[in-house]
Amino acid sequence: MSNLMFDILFLGTGASIPSRKRSTSCLAVRQGRSISLFDCGEGSQRQLMMSQMSFMKIDRIFISHMHGDHILGLPGLLQTMGLSGRTKTVTVYGPNGLEHSLTDMLNACEGELKFEIQVIELKGGELFNFDEFTVSTFMTVHNVPSIGYVYREKDRPGTINKKKAEKLNLIPNEDFSRLKAGETVKGVSPEMVMGKPIKGCSMVYTGDTAPCDAVKKHANGVDLLIHEATYIEKDIELAKTYFHSTAKAAAEIALACNIGMLVLTHISNRYDDSEYSIAEAKAIFGNVIAPNDFQMLSVSRSNIRLV
Amino acid sequence: MSNLMFDILFLGTGASIPSRKRSTSCLAVRQGRSISLFDCGEGSQRQLMMSQMSFMKIDRIFISHMHGDHILGLPGLLQTMGLSGRTKTVTVYGPNGLEHSLTDMLNACEGELKFEIQVIELKGGELFNFDEFTVSTFMTVHNVPSIGYVYREKDRPGTINKKKAEKLNLIPNEDFSRLKAGETVKGVSPEMVMGKPIKGCSMVYTGDTAPCDAVKKHANGVDLLIHEATYIEKDIELAKTYFHSTAKAAAEIALACNIGMLVLTHISNRYDDSEYSIAEAKAIFGNVIAPNDFQMLSVSRSNIRLV
Numbered sequence: 001m002s003n004l005m006f007d008i009l010f011l012g013t014g015a016s017i018p019s020r021k022r023s024t025s026c027l028a029v030r031q032g033r034s035i036s037l038f039d040c041g042e043g044s045q046r047q048l049m050m051s052q053m054s055f056m057k058i059d060r061i062f063i064s065h066m067h068g069d070h071i072l073g074l075p076g077l078l079q080t081m082g083l084s085g086r087t088k089t090v091t092v093y094g095p096n097g098l099e100h101s102l103t104d105m106l107n108a109c110e111g112e113l114k115f116e117i118q119v120i121e122l123k124g125g126e127l128f129n130f131d132e133f134t135v136s137t138f139m140t141v142h143n144v145p146s147i148g149y150v151y152r153e154k155d156r157p158g159t160i161n162k163k164k165a166e167k168l169n170l171i172p173n174e175d176f177s178r179l180k181a182g183e184t185v186k187g188v189s190p191e192m193v194m195g196k197p198i199k200g201c202s203m204v205y206t207g208d209t210a211p212c213d214a215v216k217k218h219a220n221g222v223d224l225l226i227h228e229a230t231y232i233e234k235d236i237e238l239a240k241t242y243f244h245s246t247a248k249a250a251a252e253i254a255l256a257c258n259i260g261m262l263v264l265t266h267i268s269n270r271y272d273d274s275e276y277s278i279a280e281a282k283a284i285f286g287n288v289i290a291p292n293d294f295q296m297l298s299v300s301r302s303n304i305r306l307v
Numbered sequence: 308m309s310n311l312m313f314d315i316l317f318l319g320t321g322a323s324i325p326s327r328k329r330s331t332s333c334l335a336v337r338q339g340r341s342i343s344l345f346d347c348g349e350g351s352q353r354q355l356m357m358s359q360m361s362f363m364k365i366d367r368i369f370i371s372h373m374h375g376d377h378i379l380g381l382p383g384l385l386q387t388m389g390l391s392g393r394t395k396t397v398t399v400y401g402p403n404g405l406e407h408s409l410t411d412m413l414n415a416c417e418g419e420l421k422f423e424i425q426v427i428e429l430k431g432g433e434l435f436n437f438d439e440f441t442v443s444t445f446m447t448v449h450n451v452p453s454i455g456y457v458y459r460e461k462d463r464p465g466t467i468n469k470k471k472a473e474k475l476n477l478i479p480n481e482d483f484s485r486l487k488a489g490e491t492v493k494g495v496s497p498e499m500v501m502g503k504p505i506k507g508c509s510m511v512y513t514g515d516t517a518p519c520d521a522v523k524k525h526a527n528g529v530d531l532l533i534h535e536a537t538y539i540e541k542d543i544e545l546a547k548t549y550f551h552s553t554a555k556a557a558a559e560i561a562l563a564c565n566i567g568m569l570v571l572t573h574i575s576n577r578y579d580d581s582e583y584s585i586a587e588a589k590a591i592f593g594n595v596i597a598p599n600d601f602q603m604l605s606v607s608r609s610n611i612r613l614v
Contacts, residue, residue: 069383104415
């Protein structure tokens with residue numbers, strides 16, 4: 001079993017219109033051998049090619065909402081997977097209307113895919129269970145139906161004290177795996193020979209949203225909150241009009257939720273760089289970053305750091 | 308009136324699957340203040356942003372065929388134009404089915420455009436007349452309906468010998484513009500005071516095609532032939548299977564057509580770079596280039612050169 005940790009690669013950190021510096025929304029989460037993508041703006045396949053992550057290892061794609069800057073990379077990425085010999089199913093999750101949108105985009109181009117695409121439409125409140133983590137969903141507040149995602153690493157059973165266990169006549173592998181599954185073996189309960197469970201890390205990705213209670217509720221206590229911060233306070237009227245957040249609003253939510261680290265993304269191309277966004281947020285919540293495209297966060301219980 | 312010349316900016320020179328080095332098909336032709344785009348693969352809007360050409364000056368887009376690597380940049384580019392305040396119509400030309408494809412791609416995303424998109428579907432054989440040039444069309448040979456384009460600068464009237472004309476009592480501006488329009492003024496015919504017409508330059512863009520007679524016919528004598536060269540000869544079986552051309556085949560057509568310069572594009576990502584393509588073509592036709600993304604050709608009667 002791999003170490004309890006995951007990597008988050010920021011592939012597109014811009015809002016609505018890309019810029020020289022920022023591609024449109026996309027982030028990749030790698031856990032073990034499998035990659036989950038969150039949003040897939042135009043150009044995401046090429047951003048992946050320019051990064052260290054293999055687009056062929058993407059098993060699932062979570063779409064926050066159906067604005068072009070979050071979905072227009074889907075048909076190209078899926079076609080490239082097909083042309084590269086993919087046969088394994090890709091599952092795409094997103095709000096109501098996703099199936100229709102994806103079908104439209106794929107039908108617009110000639111050519112057929114030779115692998116299955118499974119589409120799962122969401123209403124918020126779903127929980128999906130994978131080998132090493134779960135993903136749950138909640139509705140956010142935008143001008144179209146929009147979904148936020150909670151990514152939660154599963155806790156890992158504590159380490160078995162091998163000497164102690166062998167003294168109690170337990171056999172490695174055979175008995176140990178039963179203990180790890182929570183069983184009592186030969187009269188020995190897990191607590192008698194195992195350390196405390198190792199707690200997994202958790203992350204919320206808001207997608208596009210106005211500041212909202214749903215994020216506050218679902219991000220409570222998470223290690224990492226990736227919150228959109230399209231605007232800064234001087235443009236708050238735009239944020240209100242278009243149901244987006246300012247960096248300040250994102251920081252206020254981070255503070256209220258008692259999270260570990262705040263990550264600002266979806267930065268409008270009207271700002272030269274993210275220093276204003278960071279400064280505004282930092283005044284409220286200290287542990288904040290706004291990654292550039294291709295920066296990667298390594299997330300483990302002991303450390304969350306840019307690599 | 309601007310000088311008789313145009314610029315061709317290569318924005319995407321790769322085939323099917325983009326690579327770190329090459330984006331998918333797109334080239335921009337700038338003549339005076341107006342830009343015509345030929346094909347619009349995914350990421351074209353961002354390639355434009357990274358270049359010296361303004362995406363807001365694009366007035367028309369010519370699509371060669373409906374494979375994803377030639378059209379998936381359309382919805383994003385058009386949406387970005389809209390978000391950037393465009394009100395002027397954009398005309399999109401392409402084979403049968405274009406309207407359906409474009410509608411599908413735009414419908415896939417939430418949000419409406421606030422300018423008109425005029426769609427003109429082509430069968431080959433059309434001629435479009437613009438201020439400074441014409442564009443005519445022909446069917447090529449691919450595994451889906453596909454169109455090649457002939458871009459032809461209009462000839463410009465010769466220069467008026469001012470001294471001679473004034474001696475013959477002709478008044479600058481007033482009489483001169485009538486002479487330039489071909490009229491005889493105060494008994495003076497244009498030939499009596501004007502130099503020879505200045506000949507415009509011409510260019511053919513094939514889009515994707517197997518080597519074909521239609522290109523031979525329509526590229527005959529042009530200054531510039533931009534021919535796809537997806538493969539090189541060692542992969543000729545792939546070229547045949549997928550209705551593409553090798554660099555050698557493109558050069559044979561260039562030779563047969565007595566053109567000025569051959570430009571190879573749509574290079575498969577299986578080749579590290581274009582040196583093999585160039586070498587293969589050069590053995591047959593000397594004046595050949597295979598531009599990288601962001602290289603620009605300046606085209607005038609006296610000179611065609613990379614700038």
